[in-house]
Amino acid sequence: MSAASGSVAAVDVVDADEFMIGFVGVDGRMRCEPLARCGGVRFEDVAPARAFPMFKGQRNFPGRWWSSTVGRHVGFESWLERDQVMLLDFDPAVVGIASQPFWLSWPVAGGVRRHLPDYFVRVEDGTGLVIDVRPDERVKAGDAEAFAVTAAACQTVGWRFRRVGVVGAVFAANVRWLSRYRHPRCGRREDVAARLLEVFAQPAPLFEGAERAGDRLLVLPVLFHLLWRQVLAADLVGALLGPATVVRVSRPAW
Secondary structure (H helix, E strand, C coil), X not given: CCCCCXXXXXXXXXXXXXXXXXXXXXXXXEEEXXXXXXXXXXXXXXXXXXCCCCCCCCCCCCEEEEECCCCEEEXXXXXXXXXXXXXXXXXXXXXXXXXXXXXXXEEECCEXXXXXXXXXXXXXXXXXXXXXXXXXXXXXXXXXXXXXXXHHHHHHCCCEEEEECCCCHHHHHHHHHHHCCCCHHHHCCHHHHHHHHHHCCCCEEHHHHHHHHXXXXXXXXXXXXXXXXXXXXXXXXXCCCCCCCEEEECXXXX
């Protein structure tokens, strides 16, 4: 997975049988079930468990990201969440993504507490991954406890939990650029793609390799699509993509 993980606080263990989960069923109605019965639910396909609030004077920026992984829009509630769902879309190990997938609730002294994770992700090996997006400086004690309980709940059904925060500026900028070429139509020229795999079988500068593959204006969209697909690879962390960026084949079979 390409997103960085964050730590969670230690909390008193909640009995696994006491975790409840609320989610939108296939009939469009909210369901409430014991978490222990829901490990096999395809939460990567569920509708959001609540609407994204939008109001005048709002300080965060909600929206929807068209995911090339799932072929539909995935919601986000902030630019930070947008960057994270972009990275999930970029990650070849991810095969399913859903935003605001369910309410998790558990008993506390004097009542019940509940938490709504930001994303549910299905990984190619079938594993479920629950993600909360929150930068380190905004994690308060109550948040840390909710994340820790969520991590413990996930463990009871064989899922993993991850809290992610701010994405490195250079990496985010590079992936954002490549995301412009994420639609499958950018890779339709299979003849150009095959030529690029031949050219970059030996590492070469981006523009030099593109020109060796053909008309640069025709080749570059396919090249960027292959970088998005991670069929081709380059250093996306050390510097912004440019004409001299060294590109190489990452996955020969495409």
